[in-house]
Amino acid sequence: MTSAAPNATATGAVTSLLDHVRPLDAGAHVTGAAFAGDMAMLALGDGCVLLCDAAGERRVDVHPGGAVLAAVGAGDQFVTGGDDGRVVVTHVNGETRAISDEKGRWIDAVAASGGAIAWSCGKQVAARDAKGNVRRMEAPSSVRGIAFAPKGYRLGLAHYNGASLWFPNTDAAPEALFWKGSHLDASFSPDGRFFITSMQENMLHGWRLADKKDMRMSGYPAKPRSLSWSNDGLWMASSGADAAIIWPFEAKDGPMGKAPRECGVRPAKVTQVAFHPRALIIAIGYDDGAVMLVRLTDNSELMARMPAPGGPVTAMAWDAKGKRMVFGTADGAGGLLTLPV
């Protein structure tokens, strides 16, 4: 299958994207990245978010004295959870509004989908629908990862010894998915057939939801903490090795019995992966600070950032159109890539 490459790479003239990155001085550990429309956001370990667009940058102190632990984009706003126990919505114009205060308990994860927002602090999970109604549940153990299912008002929660699937608007007990060990990040496949978690034990675990069949994706030298699905839903990329490990999900059994592809092999560990929203291109961030784009169809590679001081790449996000990508690092460096037209 061929897919339309963005204009930038289709010209064949572009050999590097280094000149198309606007450096950002985040000034603190970048804990998350997201876009809302044309506005890019970096969430920071000093409690601020850095908003960036063509007009410039501005810093908003959303969790004063704290740190942003989790962040996502949601329509024309951003949602952040802090170690001050607050869940805050920041509009692209910089206005902030706290939607919950968990009394100083850390907000460990946030997720957003179609106006709904969910967050966890310890075992407590809350889901707030688009109208502002909040439903709460207690998971069997601390929830490190939350994901909204692609269809229906349903959440997948990663915790110890498995995961739970919860319909916040019903009183039914959450559906339990068992697998021993500590499950960290959570992700549904775009078609909703699979639920994937990253694990403490340097592996991914997956369930085929139709029959709860288990899938183990192992062999990583580090925890695969970053997951990203291709726009066609047929591939899932993961961090945690010295290449982006990309599993095929086209078949009925997903990646079962299949070898993954490895993209962007470099002498550094991949810490972040983010598929382009419209083409089979993946952005890869490394622990030496480098950022590279790889096209899956021909494995062609373009550097967007050379290895640099500032620590590992800790967050990356594309805008919905696939024109721009924002990234940040552990020591507060960052950049905004605009693909050449």
Add this chain to the structure above:
Amino acid sequence: MPDMPETNTGADASGKIPVTVLTGYLGAGKTTLLNRILSEPHGKKFAVIVNEFGEVGIDNDLVVGADEEVFEMNNGCVCCTVRGDLIRIIDGLMKRKGGFDGIIVETTGLADPAPVAQTFFMDQDVQERTRLDAVVTVVDAKWLTQRLKDAPEAHNQIAFADVLILNKTDLVTPEELAGVEAQVRAINPYARLHRTQNAKVAIDDVLGRNAFDLDRIMELEPDFLEEGHHAHHDSDIQSVAVTVDGDVDPDKFLPWLNDYAQREGANLLRSKGILAFRGEPKRFVFQGVHMMLDGDLQRDWRPDEKRTSKIVMIGRDLDREAIEKAFRACAV
């Protein structure tokens, strides 16, 4: 290539944040000791991980509530338990701007220190950023005898300690104190012991101990000067020390040690050793928590130093004779 987490690099040089674990049975004086540490004029900033809010807090420090969530690693080893909440909290702490000079973990009175200690060896990310400095156990001189009868956790906490704070000495007679100390020593003769009232101890005796740093393991001698302490056996935990007068064969010793730790890991709480390997000018040093072993070649044997090999094991129902026999069989 995968990045191997660096270990054994001198802790301060590596920039890792030292972590002190405070254990002790309910009412022994943990919180008193913690507040004492925090209020000393050391100018340091600590992150304090506690299970109950309220009693702790100095403006400069960050106090984080924890849930003591222990889980078993999915690696086929039943004693590989770690504190999931600690992994999560340390991950979060490392994102804060400014950082900390140290982290202090206060466990609940009923906690087994093993999962806390193992967290610092089992999790790559935690290991890259922090180092376990010492397990400090506060013991109540007045109630210890009773605790040893009714609380198995109290035994583990003493066995695991690098530093023992024998507290509330003003509430017992000198004879009672000697008896309690002998009970503690029967379980763990190697920890540094301090007798205190109101947990009053010099901060340097508690922090910056480097107890898990292989480079700092200089000798394995009991921490008391008196000869012939009373042989109390109020506990099923005891220590076994075996010395070989000379070199051992690493090709025999290392497989035995690994195998022993795998087999007896659940009963083996702490282990340490300094060894002279045949043909090796450097000392080999190891330390372990349950089945997790960490070992490396250290400095050269000095010319004036006698090459001897010694291991120390603290555990539950250890077979002293079997350990001795197996270790002596490694001698060359």
